Amino acid sequence: MSAANTFRQGTSLYCFQSEYLRFQLSFEDCMQLASQLGDKGVEIVGPMHVRTWPEVSNEFERQFKSSCQRFGLTPTHFAAYGDDPVLKNEDEVFDYYITQMKGASRLGFPLMRGPSDNKPMVERLLPYCEKLIVKLVFEIHAPMALGKDPATIDLAEWVKQKSSPYLGFNPDGGSFTNKITDRLKRSAQRYGVPDAIIKRCIEMYDSKMPVDKALEEAKTMGADQTAIWAVNMFYGQAPASDPEELKKIMPYIFHFHGKFWTWENGQEPAIPYEQIVRALVEGGWANGYLSTEFEAGGPETDSFEVVKGFQEMVRGYVAKYSKT
Amino acid sequence: MTEQVSNKGRISRRSLMKATGVSLALGAASCTPATQQQQPPQTFGCMALPLVGAAKPAPKDRSFLDDLGFKNVTVDGKKGYQVQLRCTGYRGIPLWSVQDVTINVDGKDVNPKDLIFILEGNRYKATELKNQMGVQWWVLSYGTLFVPNAEGMKPGEHDVEVTMNYISTYGRRSMASGPTGISTQKGKKRLTLEAEI
DSSP: OOOTTSOEEEEEGGGGHHHHHTTSSOHHHHHHHHTTSTTOEEEEEHHHHOTTTTSOOHHHHHHHHHHHHHHTOEEEEEEOOOOGGGSOSHHHHHHHHHHHHHHHHHHTOSEEEOOTTOHHHHHHHHHHHHHHTOEEEEEEOTTOOTTTSHHHHHHHHHHHHHOOTTEEEEEBGGGGOOSOOHHHHHHHHHTTOOHHHHHHHHHHHHTTOOHHHHHHHHHHTTOOHHHHHHHHHHHHHOOOOOGGGGGGGGGGBOEEEEEEOOOBTTBOTTSOHHHHHHHHHHTTOOSSEEEEEEOOOOTTOOHHHHHHHHHHHHHHHHHHHOOO | OHHHHHHHTOOOHHHHHHHHHHHHHHHHHHOOOTTOOSSOOOOOGGGGOOOTTOOOOOOOOOSSBOSSOOEEEEETTEEEEEEEEOOOSSSOEEGGGEEEEEEEETTEEOOGGGOEEEETTEEEEGGGGGGOTTOEEOTTOOEEEEEEOTTOOOSSEEEEEEEEEEEOTTOTTSGGGTTTSEEEEEEEEEEEOBOOO
């Protein structure tokens, strides 16, 4: 399906969440749909799809492997979670991760999401990567901005220095969001943030005013704790990473989350996917799956058709920028 | 097998099951290992199963306080009534993140100490959920809130409101956590008492 010497396309079962959570699609149905998309890579979300998460039961192991075999699916990435805010200490976080790594390994996933903000934890987990044949990938997810946020620059340097075959990146399309969308506006409205502050914040964001200045101005407008959160949230959810930055970490990109929310006229209006795919193709990324993560299903939406459309769009850009 | 299925132009449940059985048998003998990365693995006959475009069943209620399940019940020999709850995120929540659960029926608060929360058949005091380290509330599982009450709930419609506060697993910077890091699920509905069975 994809051009030679470039990345493949896969699907995170996260895409079908609306139908799955409303009991319209079973896990098996989702697997079958994934097998009719892209290059048949499949990603699952640990706590969403595995009833016994963070452990993987024998029953689920067989169910998953049987399904992969039947539908010709290749496991790509196991979405794991740290959940630090509800764990007591680093030993508990370590156990949480190790349990998930063992599960990912049993299911045949070559990649698992690792803790991008906890290097000592990664050092502790690293010896187990080799034993379990699971690589840890760091998701560059909003509010992180690739190449802008000091934390991501530092992490990229560290991964290069470590130069371990078991450590890499999973940039998330959401980190390239460059517009404050209606979805974000609605979320602020839900918490009662005044429309005047929302409107002004969007103007400030669009004029590329730094977040500190935007916060100052919001305070002069009488922003309370909730409104301050909203300003941070707007800037955080639209970090506007520059797709060209991908080229700097290209050898370490093992996976890419094709996140999107809005699907209008064959496009996600708030994320520059053409530039993203162009950077990946020009950078020669052939080392993994671009895994679709559609995040805005609903009873009126056929998630499968939306995902199919997104993957066709990506395929079009791959063809456009591939030199044949 | 699948050709035969599609030639008929009409797919029955039985033919789907047969097709799956054949492919399973084939798969055991001739499958390509799922770990092979170089080429997309071989696929089998059941690929023609027509899930895509098939009519979807009606969506079930997705809200925290479920439309269904409000009825009188007997739990462990105690009479009372129950409501059904679901966690509304996409990935469930750790049960031990739940700080409190409260229910108000027809304007009257029930003493939280009386409430029993039932998950996967296990009974917990609603005030002790935060001690259930390691218990995950899976996203497809309904939690049942049981209110012991010797007289049971009178038939007909009742105003039911359930509130649950829990620590967001995402931390304060996340949009999902809201402004405080404590997430609240609230359901307020006028529910009709269902028959006991």
